[in-house]
Amino acid sequence: QVQLVESGGGLVQDGGSLRLSCAASGRTFSSYVMGWFRQAPGKEREFVAAIRWSSGRTSYADSVKGRFTISRENAKNTVYLQMNGLSPGDTAVYYCAAAPTYFLSNSDRAYQYWGQGTQVTVSS
DSSP: OOEEEEEOOEEEETTOOEEEEEEEESSOOTTOEEEEEEEOTTSOOEEEEEEETTTOOEEEOTTTTTTEEEEEEGGGTEEEEEEOSOOGGGOEEEEEEEESSSSOOOOGGGOOEEOOOEEEEEEO
């Protein structure tokens, strides 16, 4: 049974940093793309970043480029999202997802498995 468990969310001030973690279990993810999405109240879920597990190649939404970094740690089967320079506009529930694909997709329809989400709140 595949499980994706996010952690690391919380309340942070404008300009602060957080690191989200996604612990993946239940199968081998070496051929998967792992992604982070977020959903703010009243808004649609949007792509944040993705990483190809095998090569480490990454992709980012324009809104987070230069501020967020996605990475993975093979030994721990964990994907991270380091978020720096946070602003109130980054407030959302952040979801980890896994896609059985080679391509770095920014569409949530490509992702087969999802975590339960972790809340990130940035105060002004």
